Amino acid sequence: xxxxxxxxxxxxxxxxxxxxxxxxxxxxxxxxxxxxxxxxxxxxxxxxxxxxxxxxxxxxxxxxxxxxxxxxxxxxxxxxxxxxxxxxxxxxxxxxxxxxxxxxxxxxxxxxxxxxxxxxxxxxxxxxxxxxxxxxxxxxxxxxxxxxxxxxxxxxxxxxxxxxxxxxxxxxxxxxxxxxxxx
Amino acid sequence: xxxxxxxxxxxxxxxxxxxxxxxxxxxxxxxxxxxxxxxxxxxxxxxxxxxxxxxxxxxxxxxxxxxxxxxxxxxxxxxxxxxxxxxxxxxxxxxxxxxxxxxxxxxxxxxxxxxxxxxxxxxxxxxxxxxxxxxxxxxxxxxxxxxxxxxxxxxxxxxxxxxxxxxxxxxxxxxxxxxxxxxxxxxxxxxxxxxxxxxxxxxxxxxxxxxxxxxxxxxxxxxxxxxxxxxxxxxxxxxxxxxxxxxxxxxxxxxxxxxxxxxxxxxxxxxxxxxxxxxxxxxxxxxxxxxxxxxxxxxxxxxxxxxxxxxxxxxxxxxxxxxxxxxxxxxxxxxxxxxxxxxxxxxxxxxxxxxxxxxxxxxxxxxxxxxxx
Numbered sequence: 326x327x328x329x330x331x332x333x334x335x336x337x338x339x340x341x342x343x344x345x346x347x348x349x350x351x352x353x354x355x356x357x358x359x360x361x362x363x364x365x366x367x368x369x370x371x372x373x374x375x376x377x378x379x380x381x382x383x384x385x386x387x388x389x390x391x392x393x394x395x396x397x398x399x400x401x402x403x404x405x406x407x408x409x410x411x412x413x414x415x416x417x418x419x420x421x422x423x424x425x426x427x428x429x430x431x432x433x434x435x436x437x438x439x440x441x442x443x444x445x446x447x448x449x450x451x452x453x454x455x456x457x458x459x460x461x462x463x464x465x466x467x468x469x470x471x472x473x474x475x476x477x478x479x480x481x482x483x484x485x486x487x488x489x490x491x492x493x494x495x496x497x498x499x500x501x502x503x504x505x506x507x508x
Numbered sequence: 509x510x511x512x513x514x515x516x517x518x519x520x521x522x523x524x525x526x527x528x529x530x531x532x533x534x535x536x537x538x539x540x541x542x543x544x545x546x547x548x549x550x551x552x553x554x555x556x557x558x559x560x561x562x563x564x565x566x567x568x569x570x571x572x573x574x575x576x577x578x579x580x581x582x583x584x585x586x587x588x589x590x591x592x593x594x595x596x597x598x599x600x601x602x603x604x605x606x607x608x609x610x611x612x613x614x615x616x617x618x619x620x621x622x623x624x625x626x627x628x629x630x631x632x633x634x635x636x637x638x639x640x641x642x643x644x645x646x647x648x649x650x651x652x653x654x655x656x657x658x659x660x661x662x663x664x665x666x667x668x669x670x671x672x673x674x675x676x677x678x679x680x681x682x683x684x685x686x687x688x689x690x691x692x693x694x695x696x697x698x699x700x701x702x703x704x705x706x707x708x709x710x711x712x713x714x715x716x717x718x719x720x721x722x723x724x725x726x727x728x729x730x731x732x733x734x735x736x737x738x739x740x741x742x743x744x745x746x747x748x749x750x751x752x753x754x755x756x757x758x759x760x761x762x763x764x765x766x767x768x769x770x771x772x773x774x775x776x777x778x779x780x781x782x783x784x785x786x787x788x789x790x791x792x793x794x795x796x797x798x799x800x801x802x803x804x805x806x807x808x809x810x811x812x813x814x815x816x817x818x819x820x821x822x823x824x825x826x827x828x829x830x831x832x833x834x835x836x837x838x839x840x841x842x843x844x845x846x847x848x849x850x851x852x853x854x855x856x857x858x859x860x861x862x863x864x865x866x867x868x869x870x871x872x873x874x875x876x877x878x879x880x881x
Contacts, residue, residue: 327677331629375632378624382631382654384685385678408510429683430712431734438683439730444532448525455518464513471517471524478528483680484726493684 330481332368334387335380340364341395344402353402360399384494386483389472391492397465408463412506419499422491441487447474450486535720535729536700537773539746544796545852553875554853558602559611559868562861568598569863570638570843572694573855576645579603582857583617583639583648584866591657595635596620597650602868604849609870618650618673623666626673637661638843641694643703647725651690652678659711662686665725680727681707681719689717692741692791692843696774699749702728704774706742706754714738714759718774733768735780737761741791742768745802745823749773753823755804756780757791763810765792767826785819785828786810793844795854797873800824805834805844805856816841816858818876831876834869835860841867 344360351359371377397407410418428435440446451474458467473489476482482489559582561568566588574581580602587595597618603610624633637651637658646668653661667675681689688711695705698720705719716733733742737760746752750773756766767783770776785808792806802821808830809815816835819828834856835841844858849870857868 328629373625373630378630378632379654381629382633385629385631386680386686426683431709431715431732432712434734436730436732442727442729444525444528448521448529451521451525452518455514455521459511459514459518462510462514464510464517467514467517471521474521474524478524480724480726483686484728485680485683487683488680488686491683 327481330476331381331385331387332372334392335377336364336368337392337395338364338384338387339367339380341399344399348402357399357403386488388482388489388492389476390469390490391494393465393469393472394498408465410463412503415499415503419496419503422496422499426493426496438485438487441485447477447486533700535702536698537775538699538749539752539773540697540699541746541748541796542697542848544798545848545850547852547873551852551872551874553872553878555869555871555875556609557867557869558609559600559866561614561867562865567863568866569859570692571857571859571866571868572638572640572845573847573857574641574648581617582866582868584859585636585639587635590637590863591635591653593620593634595637597636597639611868618648618666622672623650623652623664623676626666627664627676638690638692640691643695643697649691649695649705658690660687661690661710663689663691663705663707677725679705679719679721679725681717681730682709684711687711693743693793694845695721696744696746696752698773704744706744708740708742710740714740716740716742716754716756718742718744718777731775731777733777733780735766735768737766739766739768739780743792743794744774745794745796747796747799747823753802755783755792755794757787757789759789761789763788765806784826788812791843793846793856794821795846795848803846803854803876805846805858807842814838814840816844820877832880
C-alpha cells in the first residue's frame with residue numbers, strides 16, 4: 326500500500342503543479358483539467374519513468390498534509406469553500422516547524438521527532454490538533470490530523486506520524502504564502 | 509456543520525488511538541547476546557588471508573560480512589568513486605570445507621537498478637554505500653542515495669529473493685525526507701525479537717542514533733548518542749542483557765575514539781567521552797570475546813597515518829592493550845569489520861589502498877593475543 330499511497334500523493338501534487346502552471350494562461354477549470362491529466366499521467370502510465378521515480382525518491386514520504394493542501398488550493402480555486410489558516414497560524418506553524426527541524430539536525434538538545442513513533446503520544450497529539458480545530462472551526466486541519474493518524478496506524482506510509490502530517494516543503498510554502506499576504 | 513464533522517473525526521481518532529495503543533507491545537529492553545563460540549584450550553596460533561582484492565578500476569570500499577542460511581558472504585560497494593552514479597554492491601561467497609576456506613567468484617549482489625525496482629514505493633536509486641548485516645538471513649541494511657552525496661543518504665531495508673532484491677524500503681529515521689542517515693556497523697538483537705540498528709545522522713551537528721526495528725523492519729523508537737565533536741558510526745557491543753558500550757568515531761577530528769555506555773538495554777546512552785585511544789577520525793570494529801573483553805580493530809596512530817591495529821579493551825575499567833599491528837604504511841586500511849567464524853576463530857575484513865581494495869583474514873584468538881613478533 327505504500328506504493329499506492331505514494332502514487333496517489335504524487336498524482337495529486339503533480340496535478341496541483343500542472344494546475345498552477347496552466348493557471349497562468351487558462352481559466353481555473355481548464356487549468357484543473359490539464360493539471361489533473363498531468364498528475365494522472367505521472368502517477369500511472371509514467372510511474373516507472375525517471376520523472377516519477379525521481380520525484381518519489383526525492384519527496385517521499387509525501388504524507389497527508391502536502392496532497393491535502395494541494396487539493397484544498399484546487400478546490401478553493403474552483404469555488405469550493407474549504408477552511409484555511411490565518412497569517413498568525415501560519416507564522417506560529419512556521420516558527421514551530423523550524424524549531425522541530427533544528428532539533429532533528431541536532432542543533433537543539435531535544436528530539437521531538439522520536440515522539441512520532443509512540444501510539445500514546447500520537448493519539449494525544451492528534452486529539453490536541455482536533456480540539457484546536459474544533460475551537461477554530463477548521464475541519465480541514467482535523468481531517469489532515471486524523472487522516473495522518475489513520476495512514477500511520479495502518480502502516481501505509483512512514484512509521485513516524487510526523488511524516489504523515491508534515492513535509493519539509495511546507496517551510497517554503499508557508500513562507501511564500503505569508504510573504505504574498507504581506508505584499 | 510463543521511463542528512459535527514470535527515466531532516466525528518475526534519471519535520475516529522479516539523478509536524484509532526485505542527486500537528494502536530492496544531496493539532503496541534511494550535519494549536523488552538534486554539539485549540539478546542549471540543553465543544560466543546568457545547575458544548579451544550590448545551588453540552594453535554593461525555593467521556591466513558582468505559581474500560586480497562584490488563578493484564580493476566575505481567574504488568572498492570566498506571566491506572561487510574553477511575551470514576546466510578549456510579554460507580558467509582563478503583559484500584562491498586564498487587564503482588568509479590564512492591557516491592558516484594555507477595556504484596553497485598558486489599559480493600563473494602566465503603565457504604569452509606573442513607580446515608580449508610574457499611572464496612567464490614565476484615558477482616553483482618545489489619544493483620541500483622535492481623534495488624530501485626524493488627523499492628516500495630518504487631524510486632530512483634542513484635548510488636549505494638555502506639551495507640550491513642540485518643540480523644536475518646536474506647536481508648541487509650544498505651545506505652542508498654537518490655540525490656546529493658552521503659549527507660543526503662537514507663538507510664534501506666533490503667530483502668533478497670533468488671534473483672536479487674525483491675523488496676526495499678527506506679527506514680523512517682529523519683523528518684528531513686528520511687535523509688542523512690547512514691549505517692556502518694552491524695545491528696544488535698533484543699530478547700523480544702526486535703533489532704537495534706546503530707546508525708548516524710551526518711547533516712548539521714552530526715550524531716549517532718540507536719534505532720529499534722520491529723519484526724516488520726519498521727522503526728519503533730530511536731535514542732540519540734551524543735557527545736563532544738561529531739560522534740558518528742557507532743559500533744555497539746552488548747556486554748550482557750542490560751549493559752553495552754558504543755565506540756564512536758569523532759568526525760570533528762579530536763584525534764580520540766569516543767565511547768558511550770548504556771546500562772538499560774540501549775534505552776538511554778551516556779554522553780560520549782574519550783575512550784582513551786588515539787583515533788584520527790576513522791571507524792572501528794569490535795567483537796565481544798568474553799564478558800569483560802572486547803577485541804577491537806582500529807587505527808590507533810595518533811599522528812593520523814593509516815595503521816590498523818588489533819587491540820583488547822576491558823569495559824569494566826576502560827583499559828586498552830595493544831595486540832598486533834596489522835597494517836601500516838601505504839596500505840591505507842580502513843572500515844574494519846570483525847565477526848566470529850562460528851568455530852572459535854575470527855574473521856576480519858577492511859578496505860585497503862585508499863578504498864581501492866579489500867582484504868579478508870581469518871585468525872585465531874591465540875594468534876591475536878600472541879602479539880607482534
